[in-house]
Amino acid sequence: MSATHSIPKVRAATDMKGLLIHGAGPAMPGMFAGALRSATNASAALPSETVVELVVQGPGVAMLATGSEVAEAIADVLDRGVRILACENSMRSAGVELHQLLPGVGHVPAAVAHLARRQWEGWAYIRM
Secondary structure (H helix, E strand, C coil), rough: CCCCCCCCCCCCCCCCEEEEEEEECCCCCHHHHHHHHHHHHHHHHHHHHHHEECCCCCHHHHHHCCCCCHHHHHHHHHHHCCCEEEEHHHHHCCCCCCCCCCCCCCCEEHHHHHHHHHHCCCEEEEEC
16 A cells, blocks of 8 residues: 555635435445445546545445555555545544545545535536
């Protein structure tokens, strides 16, 4: 796994459009791997300037922490330019601390608010 990722800065995206993939659900590697594949496939198929974000909410945020069995897959997706963001509210519920997030994984205070803002900005939305 690459340790060269920097945590992405989440900002208002009024100057860009993107694809917002919402991963909500249990901490199950198989389900999470499907969301990672969808994000990778979308990133490869859409125009290069399209930003793809995978926002993870619910118990699945545990998949974004150190020791995750999908850590290598997450690093590969990050290397392809996909942003992966953890919901801080879900992290608290799951007992995941910010310092435990895998390198390159960002975070937002509340996934639900982030999802709403991105949609108001014109982003496409897909729930996994």
